[in-house]
Amino acid sequence: MNHMPVVRFERAAKKVGKRTIVHDLSFDIAAGEVFGFLGPNGAGKTTTVRMMVGLIKISRGDIFIKGHSITKSFKQAIRHVGAIVENPDLYNYLTGYQNLKHYARMVPGVTSDRIEEIAETVGLTGRLHDKTKTYSLGMRQRLGIAQALLHRPSLLILDEPTNGLDPAGIHELRGYLKRLAREEDVAVFVSSHLLSEMESMCDRAGVLQNGKLIRIEKVNDLVRGGDKKLVCLTLDPAQAQQARNLMTASNYEVRSEERPGELRIPLRPDEIPAVSQMLMQAGIRIYGIQMREPSLEDKFLEWTEEKK
Amino acid sequence: MIGLIANESMKIYSRRLTWILLLLLLGITIGASVLGNVNSARAADWRTETEQLVRQYEDRLRIAELSPTLRADAENKLKIANYRLANDVPAPDPDPWTALLSFSGLIETVIVFAIIVGADIVAGEYTAGTMKLLLIRPHSRAAILFSKYIAVLLFAAAMLALLLLCGYAANVLFYGWGDLRATDLFLNGQGQVVQSTVSMQVLKMYGLSLFPIAAYVTFAFAVSTILRSGALAIGISLLIMIVGNSMIEATAKIEGLKYLPFANSDMSLYIFHLPARPEMTLNFSIAVLSAYIAALLLLSWIVFQQRDVSF
Known part of the structure; x- marks a missing residue:
């Protein structure tokens, strides 16, 4: 070599x-x-x-x-x-x-x-x-x-x-x-x-x-890199706005929806149970919770945001 | 360097434009030969004919406001006509060589066509974006630039050769092969009547024309390199050429103009003893043109060497 x-x-x-x-x-x-x-x-x-x-x-x-x-x-x-x-x-x-x-x-x-x-x-x-x-x-x-x-x-x-x-x-x-x-x-x-x-x-x-x-x-x-993962929540589209309000009230960052009824939230894995409990108590029907590996694209947005 | 010149030549001859220009040149040459043949009538009795010409030239010289060039032309022709009568030397019958000597104006066509190709050879690569890939090879920028220049000069020389060959071939059809050793009367640099071989005068005229051709090509090439616009390079060069032709007369009156390239750009003036100013010689013209060529090349090289290729 x-x-x-x-x-x-x-x-x-x-x-x-x-x-x-x-x-x-x-x-x-x-x-x-x-x-x-x-x-x-x-x-x-x-x-x-x-x-x-x-x-x-x-x-x-x-x-x-x-x-x-x-x-x-x-x-x-x-x-x-x-x-x-x-x-x-x-x-x-x-x-x-x-x-x-x-x-x-x-x-x-x-x-x-x-x-x-x-x-x-x-x-x-x-x-x-x-x-x-x-x-x-x-x-x-x-x-x-x-x-x-x-x-x-x-x-x-x-x-x-x-x-x-x-x-x-x-x-x-x-x-x-x-x-x-x-x-x-x-x-x-x-x-x-x-x-x-x-x-x-x-x-x-x-x-x-x-x-x-x-x-x-x-x-x-x-x-x-980083400890937060991007979590994708799938819920009833009619309740999406209500869920979004709840989350932002608790100081979670909610990214824009890609599809109606789909919220993307950067979370640490240990925060997921608390978040899901909060949503269920408010009567929001959750169809799925997925943890996604952030793509380079997500990372890129993150870094360029940091720099600004 | 040979490989680079081969590349540039391949690019020149692979373009349709080049072949259109060559075909046009062929057509113009043949057309000029046919016209020349129609207009040339063989004299029945050369003596009475020449006497007529002498009277004609004398009449012309009596016009007071004759331009210096026309006056010199009439004086020259009168001198030769008188010499013919005194020494019993008839004008030779028209043959391919005398015909070639008469259409020296076609050299201007070669200049225009060479300008068209020379104006595009550098600017075209910028326009097409190919300059980037050309410059990232293990060759200096000077080698890239001058290989293009040499390829254009070779193309211009090829056009000149085509003009000569086709002009000769077309006239062979009218007059037969002609005599390589046939002589005619010319005026030398001192204005004395001398016998010269016509074919040698033809070769001299076309050969020397390489200097003005090179000068115009270099000008177009330099503008194209510096401004990166082929259209602009063609436009400016043709403008200079048109202005230049009208400057020959002005040079007769204003001495300083002899150091500009214009009055030095028509080599046939020396074949027919019509320099713009009496003190101007063939060597002077070649020196002036060479100086301009060297300066323009130096300028092109400096600009090309320094430039950031950023689009």
Whole structure:
């Protein structure tokens, strides 16, 4: 095992004029790890990705890829990187094969066998010689991933990769990324605002808000952390308002109903018997009490609320 | 670098626009050849014909308010016509080489088409969003930028070659193969009448035209790189070209204008001994154009190197 991280952020920051868009980021990503980079739109995810690949200059600090500074030795650093930045923008007037050939010519050692091989991996063999303007969004995503993997990078960067993919496509992508990380020891950096998808895709995640890294943890810890669980109460829809009033009167936090007659309340497990007793004494008919593992989405809302 | 140039060329020749331009150039060249053939009549008796021409030029020179360029043109033609009569040298029969020499104006078509392609090669990648994926490869930005520049220059040179080849081929149909060693009378840099090989003059004129072509392409390329707008780059370049042509006359009157590229951009002026100012030479024009090309390239490189690619 190689212990040098594939990516190392050393207090990397981006300033435009007086405004700091990304504040001192410092973290490592190891080989074989799928790292999720989460944050709402406008948090600075794309800016960070662009700094990692040298498209925009780093104002302070540096980013190292396999030990090479992206600012000082760009060519050595970028050689190990494959990326899709934002949309998979392709040359529409070229065929899929020509698009891949184009990028193959830019890195030494990529043979035409490798082009065929990668096209097969992403499942484009049948349409490879069609112009890419005839491709669906899903196919463009695949071709985008193919060009990123063409030169067998050590780091794969995908910026919002699930945009425009159907559920089957997302499922497939998830499996593929995990395989890539496990079998070929590639470090994968995935940015997204869609937390539910990251949850099943990533090993570890960093949460970015307003350009600051507010949390960085293993995805499992991120999701399970905290002593309160989200409890879902199902009751007679006609009595929902009455129940809500009762609960808020006793200082419990009631989240908005997803369906009529369904209340979601963050509770410690030992509070559940008291709550149910209180409701039953008031004559409210309870059809079900469920404890739910909070999703990353819930957690995310929680953290961003805390920060405000 | 070779791989990068191959990539850029692949992108140029895979676009439908490129082939439309090439077909247009082909059509215009053939059209010009047919028109040239219709207008050329072989003289029955060259002596009376030439005497007529001499009278015609003398009449023209008597017009007081003749523009300097037209006056110089008439003087040149008169000088050659008189030399023909005195030394018994008839004008050669029209052949593909003399025809090629007469449609030097088509080089402007090549310039316009090269501007169209050169204006899009950098700006187009920004518009399509492909610049991002292009720049995250192990190549310096300078290599990426200059491979594009070289690919456009090669395309312009290919168009010039196509113009020459098609023009020659079309005229072969009218006049036969022509004589590679046929000579005619020209004026040299000092204004003296000399015998020169027509085919060599043709090659000289088209070859030297690479400088003005490169100058306009570089201008369009620089505007496209700096402003990231292909439409704007085409518009500004064509405007400069139109203004530039009218500046040749002005240069005859105002000396400082000779340092602008405009009066130096028509190489046929040196073939036909019509420099905008008497002190301007072929080498002077090439030096001026090269200086502008170098400055524009430097500017493009600095901007491209420094730019944050953030959309």
